[in-house]
Amino acid sequence: xxxxxxxERTIMDILWAENAPLTAREVGRLIEDRDLAPTTVMTVxxxxxxxxxxxxxxxxxxxxxxxxxxxxxxxxxxxxxALDLTGDRDAALTRFAQAVxxxxxxxxxxxxTELEEQ
Amino acid sequence: xxxxxxxxxxxxxxxxxxxxxxxxxWTWRAPRTAILLWQSLGVTWGLxxxxxxxxxxxxxxxxxxxxxxxxxxxTLEYGVREPHDxxxxxxxxxxLTMLAVLVVVLLAAGAQTFRxxxxxxxxxxxxxxxxxxxxxxxxxDHPGAAAYCLPGLKSQVVIxxxxxxxxxPGELEAVLAHETAHVRERHDLVLLPFAALRRALPWSKVVxxxxxxxxxxxEMAADDRARxxxxxxxxxxxxxxxxxxxxxPTPQGALGASAGANVMARVNRLVQPGVGLPAYHRFxxxxxxxxxxxxxxLLWLIPG
Numbered sequence: 001x002x003x004x005x006x007x008e009r010t011i012m013d014i015l016w017a018e019n020a021p022l023t024a025r026e027v028g029r030l031i032e033d034r035d036l037a038p039t040t041v042m043t044v045x046x047x048x049x050x051x052x053x054x055x056x057x058x059x060x061x062x063x064x065x066x067x068x069x070x071x072x073x074x075x076x077x078x079x080x081x082a083l084d085l086t087g088d089r090d091a092a093l094t095r096f097a098q099a100v101x102x103x104x105x106x107x108x109x110x111x112x113t114e115l116e117e118q
Numbered sequence: 119x120x121x122x123x124x125x126x127x128x129x130x131x132x133x134x135x136x137x138x139x140x141x142x143x144w145t146w147r148a149p150r151t152a153i154l155l156w157q158s159l160g161v162t163w164g165l166x167x168x169x170x171x172x173x174x175x176x177x178x179x180x181x182x183x184x185x186x187x188x189x190x191x192x193t194l195e196y197g198v199r200e201p202h203d204x205x206x207x208x209x210x211x212x213x214l215t216m217l218a219v220l221v222v223v224l225l226a227a228g229a230q231t232f233r234x235x236x237x238x239x240x241x242x243x244x245x246x247x248x249x250x251x252x253x254x255x256x257x258x259d260h261p262g263a264a265a266y267c268l269p270g271l272k273s274q275v276v277i278x279x280x281x282x283x284x285x286x287p288g289e290l291e292a293v294l295a296h297e298t299a300h301v302r303e304r305h306d307l308v309l310l311p312f313a314a315l316r317r318a319l320p321w322s323k324v325v326x327x328x329x330x331x332x333x334x335x336x337e338m339a340a341d342d343r344a345r346x347x348x349x350x351x352x353x354x355x356x357x358x359x360x361x362x363x364x365x366x367p368t369p370q371g372a373l374g375a376s377a378g379a380n381v382m383a384r385v386n387r388l389v390q391p392g393v394g395l396p397a398y399h400r401f402x403x404x405x406x407x408x409x410x411x412x413x414x415x416l417l418w419l420i421p422g
Contacts, residue, residue: 005243012244051240074241075260079278081238082264091227091313092234094300094336096265096293097360097381104378105362111385112358115351 007036007044012053016071021057021064119177121420125170128413132163133324140327146387148395149338151403153308156332158407160311164220165414171213173417175206182421219318227314231306238268246276255294257282263363267297269306284363289356292348299343305336334380341384354388357381 014030015022022030028041045065048054056063084095100108136159139145145152169183176186178197190196196207246256256276258264264278275297277290285293300306312329319325344353361381 009244053244071245074245075258078238078241078245078258079260079262079264081234082258082266082276082278083262091306091309092231092238093266093268094297094305094309094340096296097337097357098377100361100378100381107378108358108361108381111382112355112362115355115358115385115389 004044004047007040008048011041011044011048012067012071015054015065015067021059021066023059023062023064025062027065119174121182121417122170122173122177125166125173125414125417128417129163129166129170132159132166132410135159136163136328137324140324140331144395145331145335146338146383147392148400148403149335149342151395151400153332153335153339155403155407156312156328156335157308158411160315160328162410162414165418168213168217168220169414169418171209171216175210175213177206180421183418185419185421223318224311224314227310227317231310231313235268235270239270239274242268242274242276249282251282252277252290252294263360265293265297265360267300267306269301269304273301275301280363281360284359285356286352288349288352289359292344292350292353293356293360295344295347296340296353299340300336303339303343305340308336309333334383337380337384338387341388345388350388350391354385357385357388 010031011027014027018030024038024042024045027045028036028038031041045054045056045063049056049065053068054065055068056065058064081093082095084093084098136156139152139156139159142152172183172187176183176190179186179189181189190210196210197203242256242258246258249255249257254275256274258276258278260278261280262278263280263284264276265281266276268274268276275294277293281293282290309329309332312325312332315325316329341350341353358381361378
């Protein structure tokens with residue numbers, strides 16, 4: 001039995017891989033862990049919808065779920081923050097080094113060559 | 119009157135000291151000590167400037183700021199008898215407003231940071247993967263170079279795919295040692311109040327410079343700790359590689375103007391380690407910071 005967090009991840013991966021909205025039953029069929037109770041899948045789908053990662057539409061008596069945004073969009077969001085480009089200047093993360101602009105990058109490149117030659 | 123005057127003097131001393139400290143270079147020789155001095159200056163400035171106004175305003179109570187404030191808040195009466203008392207009342211309103219703004223700004227910044235981290239953590243749990251080559255580190259699939267620490271009760275060190283291909287194993291080890299130092303020493307908590315103050319007073323050059331100075335000192339402190347566990351030269355080349363590789367198209371004004379100079383300052387420290395600040399200098403600064411930080415709360419208690 002997987003943890004809830006890992007299950008969320010598995011389900012997001014499945015829905016990102018599919019291009020069409022899926023019902024809970026269809027998602028359940030695509031999960032490798034066959035012992036999973038259908039209600040567990042529904043619970044996780046519901047949790048992910050409430051967190052805003054999935055959007056759902058009515059289809060007869062069932063709901064169809066699809067990702068609210070692509071995987072790449074979330075990666076981009078993470079990287080914007082990682083590179084301190086959100087303009088927020090908050091203290092949410094501590095970063096190793098900041099990006100450097102054109103002419104300054106040239107100075108660093110020179111210093112790197114010198115260091116590597118020594 | 120004496121307490122108010124001393125507090126006002128103390129606030130001025132802190133402001134001048136902060137202004138001098140933004141351009142000081144000895145701080146690079148003892149980053150940890152300098153960080154402590156910065157924290158002490160920040161707290162003392164806040165307490166002294168608000169305290170000076172309140173001590174003056176609450177002088178008629180003759181009980182000091184803390185007890186005078188308690189007396190005022192329980193009765194909520196402020197006798198205005200002479201024109202002079204109107205000035206006192208103005209000081210009271212200003213002092214209380216400043217104090218409230220400082221507290222609210224800090225709390226709001228804390229809450230905002232907490233939310234941003236929570237969102238980041240959730241996204242990581244859905245997206246980041248584990249990499250057998252670097253156990254305990256989360257990897258995000260992106261070609262850009264990034265390495266950072268997401269602080270919290272369970273801090274996470276995160277790197278991008280681009281970092282894995284950019285750095286040699288030795289350099290990667292150095293970067294991870296640096297990030298682990300941030301985690302261990304909770305540098306995020308050091309930076310939080312300075313970042314908050316900067317957002318509250320965006321026009322103030324001293325506050326902006328103070329935030330930048332502390333930010334650089336925190337990096338240097340992490341470099342110092344990392345070099346105990348890894349080759350300093352590898353850390354230096356990793357820094358340079360990072361600075362040049364992260365040349366992503368960036369929105370105007372998003373980058374710190376001194377980013378390049380900061381990287382070079384850190385590289386030079388790593389490659390040619392200068393002499394650290396003598397122990398007794400460090401001790402003097404440390405003792406001074408402690409006395410400074412204790413002085414403002416004491417002055418809040420002194421009557422008259």
